[in-house]
Amino acid sequence: MRRRLLAGMVAVALAGTLTACGTSSDSDSAGGDSGTGGVDKVKVGVIPIIDVAPIYLGQKQGFFSKRNIELTMEAGQGGAAIVPGVVSGQFQFGFSNFTSLMIAQTKSVPIKAVAAGVASTGVQGKDFGAVVVKGDSPIKTAAELAGKKISVNTLKNIGDTVTRESVRKAGGDPSKIEFVEMPFPNMPAALDGGQVDAAWVVEPQLTAIKAAGGREIASTFVDAAPNLTVAAYFASTELIAKDADLVTRFTEAINESLTYADANPDAVRAILADYTKIDEKGRAAVVLPKWPVEINKASVETLAKLGEQDGIFSGTPDLAKLLP
Template sequence: MRRLLIGLATATVLVAATACGSSGSSGDSDKGASSGGTTTVKVGIVPIVDVAPLYLGQQKGFYGKRGLTLSLTTAQGGAAIVPGVVSGQFQFGFSNMTSLMVAQSKDMPVRAVANGVASTGVEGKDFGALTVKKDSPIKSAKDLEGKKVAINTFKNITETAVRQSVRTAGGDPDEVEFVELAFDQMPAALDGGRIDAAMVVEPALATVKSQGGTEIASSWVDVAKDLTVAMYFTSTQYAQKNPELVKKFQEATAESLAYADAHPDEVRRIVTTYTKIPAAVLAKVTLPKWPAEPNRDSIEALERLGRQDGLFKTAPDLAKLLP
């Protein structure tokens, strides 16, 4: 399959109020920068609706009351964040489950520490979908054979999900031409005809719909019902050296997930602070679920599809990866 590489530039935005010290692989830098009893930890994230709980948790003081300040740095996808966490550039990261499993299968020292985000499990009403532009002749995922389909990074959960949707519709996923594109660039590329379809998540999904685009598959649902899409993770070395700090991050993140799940209006408001999506579009966004615990069955289904599609040379050890 020919693959076209598009838009690999990574935008970095720091949002913490407290300045961070330089990160490294040993000494005090492993623990984040400390100031006045507060520890600043760097977290690599993707600028999508999924991570709204972190922004809300920071604003509501869930991290602050545990002595943590988050410095949030955006990247194009989990595949770019994983090496940042392993190298010590970030203390924590947000990544889709496939990228974490690929990393673990390569013996990269990653460990999931908190749940991230989950599918709604409802076809046609999920926060991620395979989409086409207005009046596209493409009516189902089977029609994507020989077409350009945008995913945010190669060999991650979006590629697995698109492949499964094509397979479910009776097509051959090996005939799809995947291109790499940041989520926030997908609506314009789709509307401009530079790609034939895009696997988008909110808020980009709402933007595609506002342009007249339509869904042809609920790809998260095609993978597994109530799919655990992503989790927060750290390196095994960092977890071993800083167990109390990791515990504080876990506790604050759990509180943040629960708060986001219970306050959808606040989620929509906070998303306007770290994306360029207008409030009018955000009002139509389909929010994901933020459960306290990952769905192990759905992760195992994702792992089986990854093996089927050749993403793993050796099967990942979920016992080592999952909390």
């Protein structure tokens, strides 16, 4: 989430692609390393947040192993850091929000989504991402965020895109917002100490700030688009072309994992203890996102238009190339 030097990211990614292509041999495929008995060893770049609970549940439930996939997850700081790893072959698959994927796609980075990742609940005031203020803040509506200092985890990414839309819909001027970049865990203290006027946060920081007396001003994912598909799992176009069978099996396993997570919230809260630092009280209180199998294409198109409108992209995202 902290790496945002996109030009450098693209250069590394493309260089990695060329290196991978130039050094592969007959015994090395573009897919995961083949283990004994035809099992593919697959590494997935993920972010250690609630959003990726399904893949950990799927691993635990055997959804991947029954498809001959030996799964390993490796934590990255965000989509901007994971994209180069996928292109270079460090990871066979990765998880990223769609804005990061569209930024990469407009830079001609060879990636493509293979499965849905996580989605908004679609319910105002009951979603897993929002803009919050201190309990005694004079700010009462999203329109009043214009001219204020708001923290986001990454500049020129999904956080400021959806926040601008909330302000715009409320009748405020989104161009007057001053965004400040900082990690999510730092935001509660920054908000409490007055370093920022508001914070765009996701769970578990959202629940933590509310528990300390903070107030939600806008459900930004909900404001951006109905049932917004926020993120996806993706692969390099090279892997998709060279090992379609692995991609199919991985996608089937992810889809089964998403369905299981969506139907078993208690299992989701329990698995969070395995890969996050959210304590038991926090795990019980957080708002869980939705995990539909289908990517809401219309919502991604809206996210693309908003990002282009606000200057997030260097060109127009080609969703026909990016979406499955």
